[in-house]
Amino acid sequence: MGDHKEQPLRVGAAVRRRRRALELTLAVVAERSGLSVPFLSQVENDRARPSQTSLEKVADALRTTAVELLAAADPACSVDVVRCESIEPTPEPQVRPLVRGHHQMHASEFTGDHDAGREFQYRNDQLMYVADGAVEVEAEGRVYRLGRGDTMYLTGGVRHRWRAAEPDTRVLVVAVAEHIEAVHDRPR
Incomplete structure (x- = not known):
């Protein structure tokens, strides 16, 4: 009820802001990361959710970290509760941000x-x-x-x-x- 945001974290806008701040094109980020331009476009428009591995590749290409991109995904707020969702075990490693926003x-x-x-x-x-x-x-x-x-x-x-x-x-x-x-x- 009183949670700041109960929707999933969307990293696309943070990726786009960082890319534009560095004055890079999607093609340059694709070349640096080894990911495709269409996939990166989908990520930036929140139509695709990158795996942790893909997010780390994007972060490396943007000279930052996956943690920084996730933190920049939501605006900062003074009180925020991050709920632990039931996560099904997967063979892929997972990262869950515990603090949202730019703090x-x-x-x-x-x-x-x-x-x-x-x-x-x-x-x-x-x-x-x-x-x-x-x-x-x-x-x-x-x-x-x-x-x-x-x-x-x-x-x-x-x-x-x-x-x-x-x-x-x-x-x-x-x-x-x-x-x-x-x-x-x-x-x-």
Whole structure:
């Protein structure tokens, strides 16, 4: 009843805004992402919903992250409830945004396996929390195994990759938004 939005998240407008801000054509984004122009047009017009893999390809082509595109999909509001929908298990990994709109904080829940070859580097700080299962995170030349209830804090700029180490793994990722200029106090 009091929920801000009860309709599915539509990422098309966010993709179009980002593409236009970079002054790119659909053809350039298609070439960079390996996806077709008709498919990208359908995504921008919310006639097709991209898989997580496709959304990551689009985000890479637009020099951003899938999390940023999802966060920009809905306008910000001061109070918002994101309901957990019953999600049927699929062989494809899933990402569920936990905060909608353009805020200072982004949070997403990753369920299932994850592309271990994909490297991440966020501009600002990030926290990973393992809700279920286990993950292996490679950061700064070391591999860390995190189990249920474990957290890992990554300072902005740290390159890392991670993968699910057990079936039915759920990871919560909370990060300071990319559009925020985080200031770190440095000792003098």
